[in-house]
Amino acid sequence: MPADLTDLLSQIDQVIEARAAELIDFRRDIHAHPEVAWTEVRTSGRVMQQLMSVGLDPRRVGLTGVVCDIPATAPTATPNRRIALRADLDALPIEEETGLPFASQNPGASHSCGHDVHTSAVLGAAFALAELSKAGLLDVEVRLVFQPAEEVQPGGAEAFLEGGVLEGVEQIYALHCDPKIEVGTVGSRIGSITSASDPVKVTLRSHGGHTSRPHMTGDVVYALGQIIAGASGVLGRLVDPRAGVNLTWGAVHAGNATNAIPTSGTLLGTLRVMDVADWERAGEILDRSIKQIVAPYGVQVEVEHTLGVPPTVNEASCVAHIEAASHDVVGEDNVHLTEQSLGGEDFGWYLHRVPGAMIRLGTRGPGLPMTDLHRADLVIDEAAIGLGARILAKTAVIAAASPAPAPVTPR
Numbered sequence: 375m376p377a378d379l380t381d382l383l384s385q386i387d388q389v390i391e392a393r394a395a396e397l398i399d400f401r402r403d404i405h406a407h408p409e410v411a412w413t414e415v416r417t418s419g420r421v422m423q424q425l426m427s428v429g430l431d432p433r434r435v436g437l438t439g440v441v442c443d444i445p446a447t448a449p450t451a452t453p454n455r456r457i458a459l460r461a462d463l464d465a466l467p468i469e470e471e472t473g474l475p476f477a478s479q480n481p482g483a484s485h486s487c488g489h490d491v492h493t494s495a496v497l498g499a500a501f502a503l504a505e506l507s508k509a510g511l512l513d514v515e516v517r518l519v520f521q522p523a524e525e526v527q528p529g530g531a532e533a534f535l536e537g538g539v540l541e542g543v544e545q546i547y548a549l550h551c552d553p554k555i556e557v558g559t560v561g562s563r564i565g566s567i568t569s570a571s572d573p574v575k576v577t578l579r580s581h582g583g584h585t586s587r588p589h590m591t592g593d594v595v596y597a598l599g600q601i602i603a604g605a606s607g608v609l610g611r612l613v614d615p616r617a618g619v620n621l622t623w624g625a626v627h628a629g630n631a632t633n634a635i636p637t638s639g640t641l642l643g644t645l646r647v648m649d650v651a652d653w654e655r656a657g658e659i660l661d662r663s664i665k666q667i668v669a670p671y672g673v674q675v676e677v678e679h680t681l682g683v684p685p686t687v688n689e690a691s692c693v694a695h696i697e698a699a700s701h702d703v704v705g706e707d708n709v710h711l712t713e714q715s716l717g718g719e720d721f722g723w724y725l726h727r728v729p730g731a732m733i734r735l736g737t738r739g740p741g742l743p744m745t746d747l748h749r750a751d752l753v754i755d756e757a758a759i760g761l762g763a764r765i766l767a768k769t770a771v772i773a774a775a776s777p778a779p780a781p782v783t784p785r
Contacts, residue, residue, distance in 0.1 A: 379775055382511060383702055386767045389502040394760045397501075400424060401494040401759055402476040408465030408483040408490070411523035411530070414438040417463050417493070421520050424497055428504045432518075435537050438463065439530060440520040444503045448513045455778065457770050458517040458539075458546040458730075460721060461496035462489045462524035471750035486752045488551030488737065491759055493520060495549060495735075498763025503770060514774035517543055524720050527573060527682040531720035535727065544778045545692055546730035547769050548721050549762050551737045552712075553745045557755040560700040560765070561712025561734035564693045566685040568732075569618065570653035571718025572645045575678040576601060576664060578628075582637035592672035594639040595628050600667050601641060602626065608663040609656070618648030619656060620716055646716045650685045657681070685714075686722040689729035691779045696731045699768035703761055717747075729779040735762050 390397075404417050418438045425432040425442050432442035446455070470477050470484035478484045485491075496518060506512040519539055523530035540546070552561055580592030588596070606621040613619045621643060628639025645660060647653035657679040668675050700709045712734050721732055738744065739755040746752075 379771065382506065382771050383768050385506065386502040386764060386771070389505050390498050390760050390763045390767070393498065393501050397494050397498045397759050397763065398756050400497065401490050401756065404493060405485050405490045406476045406479050408478050408480050408485050410467050410483050411464045411526040412438060414463040414522045418520060418522070421463070421493065421497065425500060425518070428501055429508065430500065430504055435534060435539060436522070438522040439534060441539055442500070442518040444500065444507050444512065444516040444518070446512050446515045447507050447510045449510070451513045454542065455544060455774065456515045456517055456542045457773055458519050458543045459496050459499055459766050459770065460519040460521060460546055460548045460724065461492040462530070463493055463520055463522050464489060464525050464530070466525055466748060468748065468750050472753050474753065484750065486749055487525065487747050488752070488754055489524065491551050491737065491754055491762065492549065494759045495762030495766060496520065498760060499767035499770070502763070502767040506771070514770065516770050519546070527680065529683070529720045531723040535723060540724060540727050543728055545773060546724050546728055547692065547696055547766060548730070548732045549735045549766065550719065550732060551747065551754060551758065552734035553738045553747060553752060553754065555734065555736035556738050556740060557736050557758050558704050558761065559708045559710065559736035560704055561710055561736070562693060562697050562700065563712050563714065564688055564690045566648055566650065566687050566714050567712065568686040568719040568722060569714065569716045570647040570650070570683060570685050570722070572657070572682040573680050574621070574643045574645050574660065576641040577638065577676045578668065579638045579674040580635070580672065583635045585633045585635055588635060591635055593635050594637070594673050595635065597668045597671040597673045598626060598628055598639045598641055600671070601664055604667050605660070605664055608667065609660065612659050612663065613652055613656060616649070617652035618716070619652065620646040621660070645679065646718070648685060648714055648716070650687055653684060683718040683720045684722040684726055686719050686732055687725050688731040689725070689779055691776070692729050692731035692773070695773040695776065696733055696765065696769045698772050699765045700733065702768055703764045726782065728782055733765070735765075
């Protein structure tokens with residue numbers, strides 16, 4: 375590693391270590407005041423205050439998003455290069471059960487997915503990169519993207535893309551808390567690290583009738599049962615198994631009497647796909663399959679399949695940059711290949727437009743049992759905040775020292 379780059383990385387460490395307590399205090403403040411999707415007014419306001427305190431000029435995107443550019447100031451800076459770092463701001467509609475002294479004060483809401491840590495890590499990276507910029511040492515413009523509404527569909531990423539947030543951005547990076555792995559470790563992979571996640575709603579209708587004479591009507595309850603039992607199997611025979619298609623139903627509603635076949639019924643579920651190409655055609659296959667399953671039963675069918683989020687597909691050279699930064703922060707032995715999750719993440723929409731990468735940041739405290747995200751009792755080791763901040767800031771500096779990755783091929 376060149377001496378000048380090593381010196382920049384060392385300066386990043388110094389800035390973030392000096393502000394470690396401040397970052398933890400900030401995280402605890404927004405953790406205590408969680409705001410669910412599209413309501414992140416206080417959270418985004420606190421982010422703007424912190425950015426302005428170090429001389430930056432953040433701007434709002436919509437009512438609850440924030441974007442801020444840190445200018446390239448080094449004499450060696452290449453014009454028109456811009457790298458983005460992204461955090462998500464929103465909380466979940468889950469009542470917190472951690473018992474922490476800074477637990478949620480907002481009933482029915484909590485940061486049970488770690489977005490408070492993501493936000494604090496990008497803020498810490500901003501502190502360090504702002505110092506480099508002031509000192510005339512930053513070789514690339516860095517765009518900070520604080521996005522609302524990751525937890526809903528359609529979410530904040532799509533709104534940000536429509537608002538031009540990626541204009542001029544050549545690559546983008548993010549991290550996600552992983553309480554399954556210990557703090558001080560990082561999970562990384564080339565290619566898809568998360569999966570597509572699409573909401574599905576199926577509505578069946580008929581004239582209804584008496585349960586003693588099902589042959590005289592369309593039995594929507596029976597037809598719903600056939601979809602529940604058969605649709606995933608049909609998809610498994612029409613889509614390459616390596617695509618990792620998973621159709622799971624979460625709710626079924628029909629009727630309220632023991633002796634009456636209802637006139638309508640609904641199914642709600644999610645379609646998850648690991649492969650991006652198969653995701654793009656899975657909806658049409660699902661629609662055709664469900665209609666064929668219920669065809670014998672004389673019911674009307676409506677399939678609503680909404681494109682939720684695509685797989686998050688990490689680009690190889692971007693993975694190399696964020697892994698190099700991770701090696702510098704936690705050591706090579708603590709950066710591991712991670713599995714592809716069936717969970718969805720709207721960071722995938724950004725990587726549909728520009729190259730980039732997301733890593734998994736270990737947040738489980740030493741010796742503590744393995745846990746998972748979206749749990750009311752999720753507790754995160756706060757040492758992860760400074761580690762994440764250092765990784766993201768160093769990723770920007772390391773990526774700036776390399777040629778820009780090839781653009782994403784439009785799909």
